[in-house]
Amino acid sequence: MTAKFLMIQGTTSDSGKTTLVMALCRIFADMGYKVAPFKSQNMSLNSFVNKEGFEIARSQVLQAQAARIEPQPAHNPVLLKPKGNNTSQIILMGKPFADYKVREYYPIYIPKLIPHIKKSLEKLSQTNDVVIIEGAGSPAEINLADHEIANMFVAKLVKSPVVIVGDIDKGGVFASIYGTVELVKEDEKPLIKAYIVNKFRGDESLLTSGLVMLSEKLNMPCLGVLPYINDLYLPAEDSLDIKETRKLRNINIGVIRLPKISNFTDFEPFLAENDVSLEYCIKPHQLKNKDLIIIPGTKNTISDLNWMKENGFFDEVSLLEKQGAIILGICGGFQMLGQKIIDKGIEENLIKEYNGLGLLPTTAEFKDYDKITHQISAKVINIPNLEGQIIKGYEIHMGIIKNGPNLKTFLEYEDKNLLKKNYSLGIYNESMSTFGTFLHGIWENDLFRKEFLSFVASHHNKQFVETKTSHNEIVEQNIDKVATIVRKHLDLQELCKIVGLEMGNKEK
Incomplete structure (x- = not known):
C-alpha cells in the first residue's frame, strides 16, 4: 500500500490548520479510507501518552481520534516542549531526546531529526490510504526556508499537494494568501494547488469578487470559505486556546x-x-x-x-x-x-x-x-x-x-x-x-x-447538580460538528481530485 498525501499549510499560526486536518481525517475515514494525520514537528506543552508509553502532541492525538485510529509516534515524530531561558526539550519518536538552546537547533539537531521524519512518513505511507499532513506556522517564513522541517520540506519529500489556509477573522486574508504563495521558493510553488478562506463571519457573497481576482492572480481555485465556528469543545493545542467560564456558579x-x-x-x-x-x-x-x-x-x-x-x-x-x-x-x-x-x-x-x-x-x-x-x-x-x-x-x-x-x-x-x-x-x-x-x-x-x-x-455546604455529559462523547460530537460544516462548505470533489482519491460510493 502506498498512501496518497495532502498537506494543509497556513498563512499564519492559528489559521485553523489543526482543526481542518482533524475534520478531513474524519471525512476521509467516513468515506471508507484508512487515514492518518502527520505533523513532523510540533511545539506544544499539551501532550499525551499513548498505550505504548510514547508522548506526542495533543493535537495529533485529536486528529488520530478523528481518523478513528490509535495515536502513535509516527503521527508526530518531533515534539518541542519549551522550558524557558531559550531552552526546549526535544521529544523524538515519543521519548526524550535532548534539551537544546534556540541557536543550536538548526545546525546541530535538525540533521539528527530528519531521518526519523522520513521513516515516519514511510511507515504511514505503507499502512494507510491517505496521510493528511499539517504544516507549522507559515511556509512564508523566508528566514527559515533553508532550515525548516515542517512545511515545504515535508511536501517535497513526499511530493504532496499543498492547500493554503488563510484566517479572514484577523483581516488581510487576500494579501496573506497571495503573499504566502509568492514568498515560497519557485520550485515549491507548483506543489500549491488551492487555497481555503477560514473563520468567516457574515455574507459570503461579499467575498466573491475578491476570490475571483485572487484565484486569477494565483492561477488556482478557492476550495471554499469556512465559517467561524463558535462554542467548539475540543482539546486545546496551546495557551492561546485556553477556555474558561469566569462567571461565578455554584x-x-x-x-x-x-x-x-x-x-x-x-x-x-x-x-x-x-x-x-x-x-x-x-x-x-x-x-x-x-x-x-x-x-x-x-x-x-x-x-x-x-x-x-x-x-x-x-x-x-x-x-x-x-x-x-x-x-x-x-x-x-x-x-x-x-x-x-x-x-x-x-x-x-x-x-x-x-x-x-x-x-x-x-x-x-x-x-x-x-x-x-x-x-x-x-x-x-x-x-x-x-x-x-x-x-x-x-x-x-x-x-x-x-x-x-x-x-x-x-x-x-x-x-x-x-x-x-x-x-x-x-x-x-x-x-x-x-x-x-x-x-x-x-x-x-x-x-x-x-x-x-x-x-x-x-x-462547602453546597449542592452540585451534575450535567448529564460524557467528556469523550462531547469531543466526538464536536469532531463530527466540524466535519459536517467542512463537508458543506468545501469543494470535496475538487479536493479529492487534487489528492488523487475517488469519492464515489465510499461517501457515507
Missing part, C-alpha cells in the same frame, strides 16, 4: 496560570458542567471565592515555584486552605505542594533545595530517573462515594515523591509491579483539604469528575 474552580503551564487540557472537562465555573488565575486575588484551587502541571517546576513565591501565591493559597478551600496539585503542582523539592541537577543543572508550599508532608526529588511516561489504570480508595472506582489516565513527569507521615492514598495503581515500587500516584492530608496526584486526564473520567465535584460541594 462550584467555582481556580487554576493558577503558571508561566510554563502544561497539559491544561486536564481541566477542559469542567467546561461541560453547567454548575461549574473555571477561571485561570494570574493574580492571587483571583483565587478568592474559589471552592477548588488547582496548581497544574508545568514544564519547569522550579521556575514556576519561584514565580508563585514572588507573586504572592504561596501566602494566598495557604491562607485560603485555612479558610476552607480545597487545594489540588497535578504533576508539577503536586510536587510544589510538599515541604521541599530537591533538584539534583535535572532542571537547573545544580543541586539545590527549594521550599514548597508545605501543605503536604512530602518531598519531591529530581535526579537521574528516567522520565515516567505511561498510561495507567488506578483504583480510588479512601474517598466516600468513590471507593473502588477504576479510573484511567497517564503520567508524564520527572522525579518522584517521598511521603511523610499522616497521609492517605486516594489513587492506587492497578498494576502490581507499579504498586510494589510504592510510587505516589494520588494522596491527601488528614483534613482532606489538600490533594496531590500525578495522573493527567483524571477529570475525563466522568463518574470520578462528578463525584469529586459533589465532594467539593459538600465540603
